[in-house]
Amino acid sequence: MVDFHSHVLFDVDDGSESLEMSMKMIEQSISEGVRILALTPHHIKGLFEQAMENKESYEEKFQFLKKKYEDRIELVKSVELMIREDLLEELQSGKTFGYGGSKTVLVEFNLLEVPTYAEGLFYKMKKEGYQVILAHPERNKALREDPELLYHLHDLGVLYQLNAGSLLGQFGEKVTKFSKELIKVNLIHAIGSDGHKDKVRDMRIRHAYEEMKELNPEAYERLLENSEKLIRGESVEVLPYKPWTESVKVRVKKKKKKSFLAFLGF
Template identity: 30%
Template sequence: MIDIHCHILPNVDDGAECMQEAINMAKIAKEQGINKIIATPHYHPEFKYAKGEELKEIYKEFKNELKENNIDIEMYLGNEIYYTYDLIDKFSELDFYSLNDSKYILIEFPPNNFPNNLCNVVYEIKQQGFTPILAHVERYIKIHEDPEIIYDCIKTGAIIQINSSSLIGKQGKEFQKICNLLISRNMVHLVSTDAHSDTRRRPLLKDAYEYVEKKHSKSMAENLFINNAQCILDNRDIIIEEPLEKQIEKVSLLSRIFRR
């Protein structure tokens, strides 16, 4: 499997706190059947997270440590970009990393200041030459209230990612419910760990893969955990299934009469 959202690099953000913890995370990932990871440390214009060349050097050091520890995982570099209202205007000035130097960027939104015009944001990012992957969409209250936001974003060109822990109910039934709703309507393209440590938020995918395989289908699981992520690594277009429109229940005139 391939994890395209993981805070595994040590001492760069709120993820792994040291090299040993990062190595432990990699061992867990390998045991889970994860063979490729895109490290996606937070990129926040106002926070002093490691970025640019400093981040690339830490990434190279971690890859060397994996080799020294005989952990056979392929590593790639990216960022999880924090959206601010002036972000797009500054795109050309910022030193963030797209996912494996592809056209895909991973982007998250402030939960308490979620943009009302999300489709416009997607459109503007596309105009900059990138394809936005909307991170852990199940965590936003506005999506619970109106899943059609995701439908519209996909039609505008967004790729949708959810967290594995949400999908299997580790974050509560409501998170699991919205994940399943989105999957059933072809409105999820990637399931990732969003792992931050080797204890509390670990890089776990196996149970989520088996859950999708059982509840939905094996082909769906293959796409969400492997095929679509490989397209990102190869900088190829993900084959997007047409998202399903909301089903509006139609009540016949005859049934209305009998209900009276």
């Protein structure tokens, strides 16, 4: 198994608070059967900038953990990037980076909205050779209310990373239901624990792989084929998406959803 999303790096954001906690989190990943674990501290302007503002410290902590566990689990350094209009420029200048320094990047939205500039930004990133993985789309209110936005972004090459905790009900029943639907329609391409601590929001992830296998065996097999390639920055072939269920379409239609162009101000 590959874990695409964790906050194991200590003392840089709202994740691990100490080296001891980081070690407990990694041990939990190993016990879950994870072979490759990405360390993805937040990079949010004005809130969590320490990981990228002090890359030497990041590197020292990462190298210590990597060496300590090199015979038991592979650690990959990366960042969870809060979307912003100058994100491409930050990547190109080296201020931030993708998985293992590659052009495969983990990007997050806030939990309420899809920024009006997102489509244009992702289009430019794709043209420049970047592969965007959107973190936990199931937790975003706008996407849950208008699933068509997911299809628009996926048509631009955006892939989706599911939080394992979403299937455990950590973020509410609506998020859990939406997560299962994403799996069924082939719109989950990576799984992450999004582990923040050694308890509560921890590193459990095996159940998510198992539930995906049960809900959509074909998508599960493709996930296993793709995960290691994707986290190494290699290109992958994903399954075509399926139509959203009629019950959800009716629910969305009753809300008189706005089109994506309306979000762009047209």
